[in-house]
Amino acid sequence: MMARQKGVFYLTLFLIVGTCALFFAFECPYLAVHLSPAIPVFAIVLFFFVMATLLRTSFSDPGVLPRALPDEATFIEMEIEAANGNVPAGQRPPPRIRNVQINNQIVKLKYCYTCKIFRPPRASHCGICDNCVERFDHHCPWVGNCVGKRNYRYFYLFTLSLSLLTIYIFTFDIVHVVLLGKPCGLLLCFQEQWGSPVQGAALPLRNADWHDAARLACSG
Template identity: 65%
Template structure:
C-alpha cells in the first residue's frame, strides 16, 4: 500500500477477462484469413449447359427455340380461355374449360420437367481414371514402345445373345455404356440417348424420356382439343350472325385455328413415332441408324426388346427413375494433401504410388533420427541404429549407417568418402548382412581401409544409398 490511502497505483489497475474460447495459437497469424466459400459442381461443369436456381435447373445452352415453344403454348391457350371458353361454357357445357385447364397444366408440367432436368449425363473421367484406362487399353492391345500404333477404341459385350460394341469417347475419356451417345450440342455423354430436342431446350435421355413422351402426347390432345372447339365456336356464331360477322366478333379464334392447324400435324405425327419407338423399346438414335430389327429371327434383332408391346411400354414409362450421376449441387471436395517426404534428403527414384505406399508402411523407409557430431560413436561404446533394432530375423537388412561396434574394435572406418561411392553396387539378398541378433557381440570387425572420421555428408550419402538398396531389393 502507498501512503495516503487506497488511491495508489493499485486502485487504477484494470483487469481484462481472458477469453477461454479463443482458438488462436501463437503460431497462427494475427490477421484472420477469409474463409473460402466452397464451390458447387455445377459451377465448374465441363459440358455446355446452363444452370439456374443454384444448380437445380439444368438446360442446354441454346434455349431460344424453347422460349418459342413456351410462348406458343401460353398465347394459344390464353386466347382460348379468354375468348372461346366463356361462350362454349354458356352454350354447350362448363366442362370444356375445366378439361382444357387440366390438359394445359399437365402439358406445362411435363414440358418444364423435361427441360429443367438432367437427361442422364455421364460424368467424365478424372485425370487419374483416364490415365489408368489408357494403360489398360495399351496393355490389352499389346502396344510396344518401339513404334506408335493407335489402339482400337472399342469393347464388345454380349446382351441377350447379341454382341454390342462399346465406343470410347475421346472427350469424356470413358467407354460409353450401351445405348449411350455423345451430344455434340451439349458436349456430354448421355445415357440411353434419344436425341437433342431444341423445342424443349435439352437432351432427351434415360432420365427425362418418359416426361418428354407425356409432354408431346398431352400436347397433341390439347392442340386437337383447342382446334376442335375453336371451330365449334366459329360455327355456332356463324349460324347466328353469319360467317364473316363471326370472324369479326372473335378474331382471336382465327389466330388459334391457324396456329393449331399448322402444328397439329407435326405434333400428332411425332407422338405416333415415339409411341412406335416405345412399343419396340428403341431410341430415335437407334432407329435412324437402323441398328436393330424388330424380328427375333434376324441376326441384328433388338436385344433390349422384351418381345411384348405392353412390357416394353411399362419398362419405358413405369420403370424406376435412375438417380442423377453428376451430383450437380454437391460441393467440390478439396484435393487430398500429399504426404510430405522425409526431411533428411531421401530421394525416391522412379517410385510409383504402390512403392510410396510400401515405403510408408516399411519402418526402414521412415525417417531416422539424424546423427550429429556430438553423437559420434566413441571407442568402447556400443550403438545400434534405431530402425534396425526393430527388425525381425526373417527380414533382410540393408547396409546400416551405424553397425554394431564392440568395445574391442575401436573407432573404425565404416563409411568411405562420398567420391568412393560413385561405383556403388546394390546388394543382393545373399550379400545382405545378417540381422543384429545373429552377429556375436564379441566378434571383432576387420577393415582394410584407412580409418576416417564420420562426417555428416558421408552419413547422408550412405543413408541415401541404403534406401536405394532397399527399394531395389523390394522391387526384386
C-alpha cells in the same frame, strides 16, 4: 440440365402459353355459357399437364454419364496404350473398344474421347450438351434437353398431351365459329371476333358498316 442453346425452348413456351391464353380469353367464356363449363376446366387441366411434362423433360437429368476423373482418365489411357502398343506416326490408331460379357454375350463398349469413359450399350455422346447420355434417343431443341433413359417417359407424355391440347383447342375454335355463325351468317361472326384475321384485312371499314352489312346478310 438444359443445353447452351435455350432460344427454341423459350419459343416453345411462348407458343404454348400464347395460344392457350388466346383460347381462354376469347373462346372459353362463350363456350362455357352456351355449351358447358367443363370445356374451359378440362382445357386448364390439360394445359397444366402439358406445362408440367415440358418442364420435367427440360430440367430433368436425361441419363448423363459422369466423366472420368483425371486420375481415372490417365489410368484408362495407360491401359489403352499398353493394349494397342505404339502406333507409328502417320497411321490411324485402332478403335478403342472394350469387350464385356453380359448375360453370356460379348458386348463391345466404345470409348468416348471427350468424357474419357467406355460408354455402355445404347449410350451416345451429344455434341450440343457435350455429355454422354445413357440410352440416348436424340437432342430435342424444342425442350432444350437431350431425351434419354431418365426423361423419355416425360417427353412421350409431353408430345402426347400437347397433341391432344392442340386438337382440343382447334376443334372448339371451329365449334365457336359455327355457333356464332348460325343465327345470321359468318359475316357478323367475324365482325364480333375482333381478333379475326378477316377484320385485320378490313380495317378501313367502320363498325357501323359491318353491322349494316351483317343485318342485310341476315335479312336476305
